[in-house]
Amino acid sequence: MEIGSSQEKFDSGVRQPVQQDQSKPAKPKKEKPLDPRLVSLMQSVSNLGFRVRILEEKYVNLRKKNQVTDQNMLESNKRIAVEIRAINADILELNHQLSDLSDEIKLIKAELKEAAKKNDLHLLERYLSYWEPLSFATKSDVELAAQKYSKQKF
Secondary structure (H helix, E strand, C coil), rough: CCCCCCCEEECCCCEEEECCCCCCCCCCCCCCCCCHHHHHHHHHHHHHHHHCCCCCHHHHHHHHHHHHHHHHHHHHHHHHHHHCCCCCCHHHHHHHHHHHHHCCCHHHHHHHHCCCCCCHHHHHHHHHHHHCHCCCCCHHHHHHHHHHHHHHHC
């Protein structure tokens, strides 16, 4: 069954194209010149598509740079946090050492209060000069004198 100029067959409700005669070559269609407004519009659309692709590439590059920057910031924050913890530990240790040093200074200060003063030393020096301890007899001198005395008596 053929319908008008479409040359299509209908077979049980299914539309199938009719094969054309192979002996006739197909005539090339004559292209109509495009309207200059349409050409201009097509160029504009093409140009806009190109610009969109460039913007998309820039956006992707910016996202990559942003990711790298974020990763670097996270790594820097972690490194700085570790350094801060180490510094805090050092400060705590220094505080303990300072406290220990302060306790030792207080102990030395208390011992110095108990020590003799300069005036006391001058007083002691005067008493020693009156007694002249160098003129005292030594133990060996006393023993020798005791032996001589005991020999003379017996």
